[in-house]
Amino acid sequence: ETGVTQTPRHLVMGMTNKKSLKCEQHLGHNAMYWYKQSAKKPLELMFVYSLEERVENNSVPSRFSPECPNSSHLFLHLHTLQPEDSALYLCASSPGYATNEKLFFGSGTQLSVL
C-alpha cells in the first residue's frame, strides 16, 4: 500500500471516447502530480497541483484535462486521444511543493488508445 491509489489499473479506449483517470492519496499531502511514462522515455511531467491550484502545466495537449476538487483527489479527463497517448499514467503526491520533497507514486493506469 503506497498511500496513493489509482483507478482504473488498465484502460482501453477508442479515439472518440471520453474517460477519466482517478487518483486518491491518503497521506495528507498538499501537492499532487500527473506524470506520463512511455516505453524508452523518461517520466514526463504533465500537471502539478499545490493546495488544489494548478501550478504547472507542462505544455500538455488540451485533450488531457486535469481536475483537483480537493487535496486528496486528482482526476485526468481524457477525450479524443491519439494512439501515441498510449502509456502508463502515474499520479504522485508530496507533502508540499518545495525543493527536496519526496514524491509518493501510485501504481499507475496503463492506457491503450486504439
Add this chain to the structure above:
Amino acid sequence: GQSLEQPSEVTAVEGAIVQINCTYQTSGFYGLSWYQQHDGGAPTFLSYNALDGLEETGRFSSFLSRSDSYGYLLLQELQMKDSASYFCAVPMNSGYSTLTFGKGTMLLVSP
C-alpha cells in the same frame, strides 16, 4: 533545459555490488534523487543528495559530486528482488518539487 544521462541496463549476480551512474545538466542545482520501480509497480523514493558526498541507507548508498555534475547509486549485497529500474531525477526550473527524470537503468540480478 535539463537533461540526465544514465546507462540503459546493468546486469549483476546475487551478492555482488553494482554502481549506477547519473550525469546531469541543469541551469540550477537543487539536489539529486533516486527512485526504484519494479515492473508494473509504482516508482518509490530511495535517496536524495543535496550536498557532496555519500549517503548510506542500508544496502543502498548514493553519492554526489556537484563539481562534476555526477552522482551514482551503489547497491550492495544484491538480491533478486533488486531487479528493477532505477531513475535519477533533479528538480525542474526554480527548484520546486517537480522532477525531471532520467530514462532509467534496468538492473537485472541473476542467481
